[in-house]
Amino acid sequence: MRVFTAILTALVLFGACSTTTERLEGYAVQGIDVSHYQKLIDWKSVEADQIDFAYIKATEGEIHQDTNFCKNWMDIKKTKILRGAYHFFRPKLSALQQANNFLFAIEKLENGDLPPVLDIEVTDGASKEIVINRMKSWLEIIEIRLHQKPIIYTNLKFYYQFLIGNFEDYNIWISRYNDDAPQLVAKQWTFWQYGRQGRVKGIEGDVDLNVFFGNNAQLDSLRFPSTFLSQTDPKLLHHSLSNP
Numbered sequence: 001m002r003v004f005t006a007i008l009t010a011l012v013l014f015g016a017c018s019t020t021t022e023r024l025e026g027y028a029v030q031g032i033d034v035s036h037y038q039k040l041i042d043w044k045s046v047e048a049d050q051i052d053f054a055y056i057k058a059t060e061g062e063i064h065q066d067t068n069f070c071k072n073w074m075d076i077k078k079t080k081i082l083r084g085a086y087h088f089f090r091p092k093l094s095a096l097q098q099a100n101n102f103l104f105a106i107e108k109l110e111n112g113d114l115p116p117v118l119d120i121e122v123t124d125g126a127s128k129e130i131v132i133n134r135m136k137s138w139l140e141i142i143e144i145r146l147h148q149k150p151i152i153y154t155n156l157k158f159y160y161q162f163l164i165g166n167f168e169d170y171n172i173w174i175s176r177y178n179d180d181a182p183q184l185v186a187k188q189w190t191f192w193q194y195g196r197q198g199r200v201k202g203i204e205g206d207v208d209l210n211v212f213f214g215n216n217a218q219l220d221s222l223r224f225p226s227t228f229l230s231q232t233d234p235k236l237l238h239h240s241l242s243n244p
Helices: 002-017 043-048 069-076 095-105 128-146 156-163 216-220 234-240
Strands: 030-034 053-060 082-088 117-119 151-155 172-175 191-198 207-212
Touching: 030 191, 043 069, 053 069, 053 095, 053 207, 069 082, 082 095, 095 128, 117 128, 128 156, 151 156, 151 191, 156 172
Parallel strands: 030 053, 053 082, 082 117, 117 151, 151 172, 172 191
Antiparallel strands: 030 207, 191 207
């Protein structure tokens, strides 16, 4: 009986964990974020499924570029979905080299693209001081080069541990898998990733689902006002920005 009960409990827990994330109603602007894990994407079908924006993984660490980034970046341009790129940050690695990796990958940034995103979820064993300082360096380098303030993506726990009091002037994209919207201290989130097991036409398997706090016109106000104009040599930034 105990064995049967244990098996039944495991099946119930597995079923709960594998439940498909339903679209949240009450938000005018719906979006997704993707990487190579979503394999080949039919962006026309995604567009037809009423997706307004999509963030695409571009890079991770100092040298890694997502294998599907270039294709996704080009193919989504053939739709009306607003696109943006994000970098998965590794705090124990050089902020300068990570910024250069991201900038090299997104060389085809254009008018109308959404602001770049710094995805910070792990410390990799780095101290709080190093995490914060290297985040600040990456964000400053990207803003100088692109003339656009990046958005910070993180989960609720990381937000309270590292971001409060340090990044108050940045828009926040918060990850919290719940039907109830996250509450941030003295700040309103910009994007909310509310589930990771969503289903969208044109994508095989699960995909992260997101909403924007506002309407389409307000989302438009975040888009790049100009093309990728800065010609600053990234090596020169080493002399003016901290890179602990």
